[in-house]
Amino acid sequence: MPLLIRPDDLTGAETRALVAAHLAEMLENTPTESMHALDADRLSADGVTVWSAWVDDELAGMGACKDLGHDRAELKSMRVVERFLGQGIGRAMLRHIMEDAAERGIRSLWLETGSTDDFAAARGLYASEGFRECEAFAPYEPDPLSTFMTREL
Incomplete structure (x- = not known):
């Protein structure tokens, strides 16, 4: 299965649809607060880099990294298309983001x-790649429905 991870400007219909599906599922399972x-507009903001993962010509997943300043960044919008779950797409995306962040x-x-x-x-994926639970970090507040994690690069 050849996997291509590339920067994405969120102008393509496939990635915009995946972002919308991600938001819809999050809202089904999580209170708004x-x-x-x-959303796609906030993922397109300055300081956010988005990548999409492709198997042949089919979108398999996406991930983003938001610059927090002071040599820190936040993982955002990690999502794998349902039919590609369990095939290592999420791990590949996570490793790609970590490598890019370290290079920057x-x-x-x-x-x-x-x-x-x-x-x-x-x-489980994040923990297996060296992330550990931590306290809420800005701009977040403690929330029993949130788990916060961090990893040094």
Whole structure:
């Protein structure tokens, strides 16, 4: 399965649809005040880099990295298309983002994900790649529905 991860400007219909599906699912499972996923406009903002993952000509997933300043960045909008789950797409995207961040001089990555069972696979992936749980970081407040994690690069 040849996988291509490339920068994405979110102008393509496939990636915009994946962002919309991601937001819709997050809103189904998370109260609005605890949902921190970004829409396409906010993912297109300065300081955010987005990548899409492709298998042949089919979108398989996406991920983003938001600059937090002071040599820190935050993982955002990690998502794998359902039919590609369990095929290593998320891990490949995560490693790609970590490598890119390190090349840009980022020294630590941070993330917020859900704390409920439906986010267990995501938390497991992050932990297996060296992320550890931490306290809420700015701009977040402590939230029982959020798990915060960080990793030094």
